Amino acid sequence: MDETALRLYRNRWVALLDDGSVLADADNLDALLTLLADLPDAKASIQRIPAADEPLFVGLR
Amino acid sequence: MPPTIWTYPHRDIGEPPLPDGTPVRRPTVPVQIPSVSEDLLAVIDSGSPILVADAQLFKWLGVDLANAEPVYEIPLGLGASFGTVPVFHVRLKLRPPAGTNAGPFEWNLKLGARSNWRLPFAVLFGQQGWFDTFTTTIDADTTIVAVPVA
Numbered sequence: 001m002d003e004t005a006l007r008l009y010r011n012r013w014v015a016l017l018d019d020g021s022v023l024a025d026a027d028n029l030d031a032l033l034t035l036l037a038d039l040p041d042a043k044a045s046i047q048r049i050p051a052a053d054e055p056l057f058v059g060l061r
Numbered sequence: 062m063p064p065t066i067w068t069y070p071h072r073d074i075g076e077p078p079l080p081d082g083t084p085v086r087r088p089t090v091p092v093q094i095p096s097v098s099e100d101l102l103a104v105i106d107s108g109s110p111i112l113v114a115d116a117q118l119f120k121w122l123g124v125d126l127a128n129a130e131p132v133y134e135i136p137l138g139l140g141a142s143f144g145t146v147p148v149f150h151v152r153l154k155l156r157p158p159a160g161t162n163a164g165p166f167e168w169n170l171k172l173g174a175r176s177n178w179r180l181p182f183a184v185l186f187g188q189q190g191w192f193d194t195f196t197t198t199i200d201a202d203t204t205i206v207a208v209p210v211a
């Protein structure tokens with residue numbers, strides 16, 4: 001993952017373009033999807049950038 | 062007719078590396094929802110009996126969480142938190158890997174709506190709804206998905 005995106009967008013939902021740059025970001029998923037609905041179509045991938053000290057997820061319990 | 066094989070490389074989604082420096086790479090697939098052209102990242106977890114997603118996604122899937130009747134509810138621990146999760150019928154589209162000359166594959170599934178979602182991906186795919194639809198092989202580097210022929 002792009003180091004700049006990691007540094008600037010930790011703990012935020014982002015739409016990442018193929019080159020690793022951030023198309024849009026928001027503090028929750030609904031807000032990001034709302035932003036993206038108003039933008040021109042783009043090939044991007046939506047995820048949340050984890051916090052630097054976030055525990056590692058290992059599954060449901 | 063044999064299924065179509067789609068192969069997805071594992072993905073570093075920005076999680077801190079392991080203490081020995083090894084990067085964390087997850088088995089992921091891209092999925093699409095109505096009204097949004099971008100892909101949502103879904104992580105595949107063969108140990109999960111159900112499929113679950115950020116509750117904020119359901120409005121975009123046409124499910125009104127305040128009023129819709131769930132298929133069932135299930136107590137669920139996810140990460141460090143615990144709560145009852147309502148499960149709904151929804152439709153998603155699996156996008157083929159980059160460079161594949163095919164359209165997305167759409168299927169029906171039951172998806173749990175988890176509030177206070179804190180994971181670095183929007184959807185978690187488990188057994189009922191993923192593995193019973195797609196024969197999936199996960200190795201150290203890739204996820205190989207057998208997509209049924211429509």
